[in-house]
Amino acid sequence: MNKNLRKPIWAASTLAKGEGGATGDWRSHRPVLNKEKCTVVLRNKPVCHLCWLYCPEIVISRTIPPEIDLLYCKGCGICAKECPVDAISMELEEKD
Amino acid sequence: MxxxxxxxxxxxxxxxxxxxxxxxxxxxxxxxxxxxxxxxxxxxxxxxxxxxxxxxxxxxxxxxxxxxxxxxxxxxxxxxxxxxxxxxxxxxxxxxxxxxxxxxxxxxxxxxxxxxxxxxxxxxxxxxxxxxxxxxxxxxxxxxxxxxxxxxxxxxxxxxxxxxxxxxxxxxxxxxxxxxxxxxxxxxxxIPPYKPVLDITDSKHIVNINPVTFSTPRPSANGEIQPSYMGLRKRLNEALILALTTIPRVDALFEKKFNRTTGGLLWEYMVEDAEVILLSMGSLTSEAEVAADALRQNNIKAGVIGVRCYRPFPGEAIRKSLQHADYVAVFEKDISYGHEGALCSDIKSALYGTSSQPQIMGFIAGIGGKDVKARELQQATMDLIDGRITESPVWINLTV
Missing domain, CATH: 3.40.50.970 (Thiamin diphosphate (ThDP)-binding fold, Pyr/PP domains)
Incomplete structure (x- = not known):
């Protein structure tokens, strides 16, 4: 590469939480986990975790219980849609 | 060898x-x-x-x-x-x-x-x-x-x-x-081996290439400021401007190795003392050389410039090459509809604000395979010198 080229020369991002910015303020609906329905919590084992797998913003942790980072969660609702036991519901954000 | x-x-x-x-x-x-x-x-x-x-x-x-x-x-x-x-x-x-x-x-x-x-x-x-x-x-x-x-x-x-x-x-x-x-x-x-910007096949460092890029710079996940869309566009333009020095350097390297040149940015033929320049791109340049030879036989000091590098546009090289010209006939196989040939506009803009102000005329030639002969380029150049041109741009050798 020519030394006089100003870097970075192109747009690239790493796969990481927050790479898209603080996208939490995009949210109109907030995901809320019902621990009484969540398979991971009920069986106290790192099973299922489909919410972690499907989250496009990587903001759901692979923990017991799964934690959702609302600073970056943009409220897309994919976790709620994919949860096989309907443990996640999308609730309207209250306006300031 | x-x-x-x-x-x-x-x-x-x-x-x-x-x-x-x-x-x-x-x-x-x-x-x-x-x-x-x-x-x-x-x-x-x-x-x-x-x-x-x-x-x-x-x-x-x-x-x-x-x-x-x-x-x-x-x-x-x-x-x-x-x-x-x-x-x-x-x-x-x-x-x-x-x-x-x-x-x-x-x-x-x-x-x-x-x-x-x-x-x-x-x-x-x-x-x-x-x-x-x-x-x-x-x-x-x-x-x-x-x-x-x-x-x-x-x-x-x-x-x-x-x-x-x-x-x-x-x-x-x-x-x-x-x-x-x-x-x-x-x-x-x-030719050195090609090294990409980064190894995107490395599964430990997965990257997302060309993500949505906004008008303001943003920090990446590791805190480095990433350029805005407009900033990346300026970088691309800078790289093309840099090519104006890279292209002649690579041609010189090639000449040293193989003993022949493409001219780098411009191919120049008998321009040193030329008062009339036939300027073109591609194979028309070879045709223009034949026309220039014929013009020289009639005591017209003609020379030829072939624009080898069209983008980035070699404005400085053009200015230097045209500084003694009185007439420039631009022959090209394209038209910017509603205006004139694209190359002709670029040549005019390159000379803006300089002391050399030759008469520049655009000629559209060889569109859709229309044959172009050296004698037609010669005639067109004589028409320019003798002031016989009434339309602009001139469509060469077109009857219907």
Whole structure:
């Protein structure tokens, strides 16, 4: 590469939480986990975790219980849609 | 130096052989006349085992360039070829390639654009892609096609800018000429191995290439400030401006190795004392040289400039070369509809604000394969000098 080229020369991002910015303020609906329905919590084992797998913003942790980072969660609702036991519901954000 | 290897090659054969000599690793192209023989030759090289490359069969030009962009990002030297409506069909990816900063080299066997259909030559196809962010180099003859493809890989991989190597369809693509073919070891000694910006195949550091980029810079997840969309556009422009020094340097390196030059930015013929300049691009330049010789026999001090590098535009070289000219006749095979030839506008803008103000006249020639003879260029130049021109631009040799 020519030394006089100003870097970075192109747009690239790493796969990481927050790479898209603080996208939490995009949210109109907030995901809320019902621990009484969540398979991971009920069986106290790192099973299922489909919410972690499907989250496009990587903001759901692979923990017991799964934690959702609302600073970056943009409220897309994919976790709620994919949860096989309907443990996640999308609730309207209250306006300031 | 060993004995010269001179072969009789068509333009398409010269292009394919050059890509082979550069040891391209991925070829993806879709056939379109008059370019088709380039992928045909390359597929034969691959099938015979003479070229260790992945030849990807695609269903369109859009996919052809898409494959080359991906291959180039992954670290492979990628090559394609097209022209006319095929080039326009891939136009979305043409812009994408420049924005992705991939050093893809693409040959374009210049052909008129439909509608109505023509398979014959003009340069409207590549001129219409002028502002896509690619370097555009135009060839005068088949030797230059071979030499330019080789140089293009060196330039592109140093600057991370894709390059179109443009040559006139049929006039060069299907015309056989003697071409001096360099030794592949000599080529290898001047082309460094291609190193991509980063290793995107590294599964430990997965990257998202070309994400949505906003108008304001943003911090990445590791805290580094990433440029805005406009900032990346300025970087691309800077890389093309930088090419104005890279292209002559690479040509000089090539000349040192192989003892012949393409002229770098401009091909100049008898310009030192010329009062009249015939200025053109591509094979018309060779025609203009014959016209200039004839004009000299009639005691007209004529010279020729062939613009080899059209983008980036070599304004400074043009200014230097035209400083003593009284008349400039710009001959080109394209038209910016509703205005004049694109090259003519660029020449005029290059001289804006300078003390040299020659009379510049634009001539549209050879559109859709219309034959252009040296004597017609000679006559057009005399019409300019004698003040016989009443329309602008002038359409040469057109009756109906």
């Amino acid at each position: 060993s004995k010269k290897n001179i072969q009789i090659l068509s333009g398409t054969e010269a292009a394919a052989l050059a890509a082979k000599l550069c040891k391209v690793e991925v070829v993806a192209a879709y056939p379109i006349t008059p370019q088709s023989k380039i992928p045909e030759k390359l597929s034969k090289y691959v099938e015979k085992g003479e070229l260790k490359a992945e030849f990807v069969l695609v269903e369109s030009e859009h996919s052809a360039l898409g494959v080359c962009i991906s291959a180039s990002l992954a670290g492979a030297r990628a090559f394609t070829a097209t022209c006319a409506n095929g080039l326009l069909y891939m136009s979305e990816q043409v812009h994408w390639a420049a924005g992705s900063r991939v050093p893809v080299v693409m040959c374009v066997a210049n052909r008129g654009v439909g509608a109505p259909w023509t398979i014959l030559n003009d340069q409207q196809d590549t001129i219409s892609q002028r502002d896509a962010g690619w370097i555009q180099l135009y060839c005068r003859n088949n030797q230059e096609i071979l030499d330019t493809v080789i140089q293009a890989f060196i330039i592109a991989e140093e600057l991370f800018v894709p390059i179109m190597v443009c040559f006139d369809g049929f006039v060069l693509s299907h015309t056989n000429m003697p071409v001096e073919v360099p030794d592949s070891d000599d080529i290898a000694s001047i």
